[in-house]
Amino acid sequence: xxxxxxxxxxxxxxxxxxxxxxxxxxxxxxxxxxxxxxxxxxxxxxxxxxxxxxxxxxxxxxxxxxxxxxxxxxxxxxxxxxxxxxxxxxxxxxxxxxxxxxxxxxxxxxxxxxxxxxxxxxxxxxxxxxxxxxxxxxxxxxxxxxxxxxxxxxxxxxxxxxxxxxxxxxxxxxxxxxxxxxxxxxxxxxxxxxxxxxxxxxxxxxxxxxxxxxxxxxxxxxxxxxxxxxxx
Amino acid sequence: xxxxxxxxxxxxxxxxxxxxxxxxxxxxxxxxxxxxxxxxxxxxxxxxxxxxxxxxxxxxxxxxxxxxxxxxxxxxxxxxxxxxxxxxxxxxxxxxxxxxxxxxxxxxxxxxxxxxxxxxxxxxxxxxxxxxxxxxxxxxxxxxxxxxxxxxxxxxxxxxxxxxxxxxxxxxxxxxxxxxxxxxxxxxxxxxxxxxxxxxxxxxxxxxxxxxxxxxxxxxxxxxxxxxxxxxxxxxxxxxxxxxxxxxxxxxxxxxxxxxxxxxxxxxxxxxxxxxxxxxxxxxxxxxxxxxx
Numbered sequence: 001x002x003x004x005x006x007x008x009x010x011x012x013x014x015x016x017x018x019x020x021x022x023x024x025x026x027x028x029x030x031x032x033x034x035x036x037x038x039x040x041x042x043x044x045x046x047x048x049x050x051x052x053x054x055x056x057x058x059x060x061x062x063x064x065x066x067x068x069x070x071x072x073x074x075x076x077x078x079x080x081x082x083x084x085x086x087x088x089x090x091x092x093x094x095x096x097x098x099x100x101x102x103x104x105x106x107x108x109x110x111x112x113x114x115x116x117x118x119x120x121x122x123x124x125x126x127x128x129x130x131x132x133x134x135x136x137x138x139x140x141x142x143x144x145x146x147x148x149x150x151x152x153x154x155x156x157x158x159x160x161x162x163x164x165x166x167x168x169x170x171x172x173x174x175x176x177x178x179x180x181x182x183x184x185x186x187x188x189x190x191x192x193x194x195x196x197x198x199x200x201x202x203x204x205x206x207x208x209x210x211x212x213x214x215x216x217x218x219x220x221x222x223x224x225x226x227x228x229x230x231x232x
Numbered sequence: 233x234x235x236x237x238x239x240x241x242x243x244x245x246x247x248x249x250x251x252x253x254x255x256x257x258x259x260x261x262x263x264x265x266x267x268x269x270x271x272x273x274x275x276x277x278x279x280x281x282x283x284x285x286x287x288x289x290x291x292x293x294x295x296x297x298x299x300x301x302x303x304x305x306x307x308x309x310x311x312x313x314x315x316x317x318x319x320x321x322x323x324x325x326x327x328x329x330x331x332x333x334x335x336x337x338x339x340x341x342x343x344x345x346x347x348x349x350x351x352x353x354x355x356x357x358x359x360x361x362x363x364x365x366x367x368x369x370x371x372x373x374x375x376x377x378x379x380x381x382x383x384x385x386x387x388x389x390x391x392x393x394x395x396x397x398x399x400x401x402x403x404x405x406x407x408x409x410x411x412x413x414x415x416x417x418x419x420x421x422x423x424x425x426x427x428x429x430x431x432x433x434x435x436x437x438x439x440x441x442x443x444x445x446x447x448x449x450x451x452x453x454x455x456x457x458x459x460x461x462x463x464x465x466x467x468x469x470x471x472x473x474x475x476x477x478x479x480x481x482x483x484x485x486x487x488x489x490x491x492x493x494x495x496x497x498x499x500x501x502x503x504x505x506x507x508x509x510x511x512x513x514x515x516x517x518x519x520x521x522x523x524x525x
Contacts, residue, residue: 051483058484083288
């Protein structure tokens, strides 16, 4: 009797999770299907980099993407310091191979919009990405936020807002947060002029800093074909 | 005065040693340009390589004529004072050594006029030398490597200046460098007025510059507090201030701005004060000097 009761209790506890797990799997598949419509794109926009030790101007950039995972951010006229993990703005990287386990992580809100939180665990133990957390807008089937933890390059966070290209799952604005290493050069090399400006703020422990890059997309050219040369 | 200046300029540019500086600068700059043409990327990786993990760094774009000129000035402007001392240190004492100074002061011109003419000739030499340097360091670098944004590496910051915001900074920096080198020339002139041979003032100027530069760069709190503010070498690096760009509250650079303009003006003020001090002292000493040679 006691045993039967425990079985029933266990069944009642687990049963809501079974259809729910299927639902988030389906949700991810739907989001993936939306993103999969885009075989390649060229986007123009402005990139604003905010890192404590970098004094750089706002850059006009061109973003090139080609399936499955080629992505390049270029400043055609000047110099841009593109964060290494910016390649993760291409969510195909996370979703394309399908080799992940989907976990339901509940509901949440991003900028006031209700989202489904989904965790993706790669099947490959040696994959560079260790864990991805996606915040999916179920109504529009787009990812509003993602947090990616990598094996060697720290964690990245993306926040995206959508406009004209929401049907392709392409954002109009991307806010990319990343970790940077401490910047310090010997003064014997730089021969700095001491102009009295305060030094950049140190982070706690001084081991690493958080950087942000904001890309505002002006326009996309989608599925018009792209030469492989632009990715070299 | 104009005639006196012409005579002094003729004397400077007639001496072979005057051209040592031009040759040395050309050789040094050409060597740097050749090195950066072949191994520019490696040099940049040495300076910025540790950022490679965090950012994609476009080394090929950074290695442009504007950046190379900055790298040259960074390396060379510490040494150019020595070349200035070579000529300015000889300007009075050289004549004393040759025995022509007594003859010169016996002419119907005031000693003040004579010394000011020598000082102005040294200033002209500094300007010609810097123009030569600008032609090779900036002009030739642009011709060889093209133009582009300038990335300036400070000890704790990296500043990027867009290419159409760069050229005026070089004009300002060369103007500032001219003033800094005029301080050296006036120091050499002062030492030259109290010496009877050329070697003494030249070596003394070089030694003063080396010692003061070391103190300025050593980062020792004791010296930083009590010595550094009074050394002219501390203010000679002010030309770099034109390449430290200002940023807005959002951390983005402001085109046409400098990070701390008042610090540059302070440097200019201090350097002008040094020039006035050295030249005034030179004139006073020269007027009272008992010329026996």
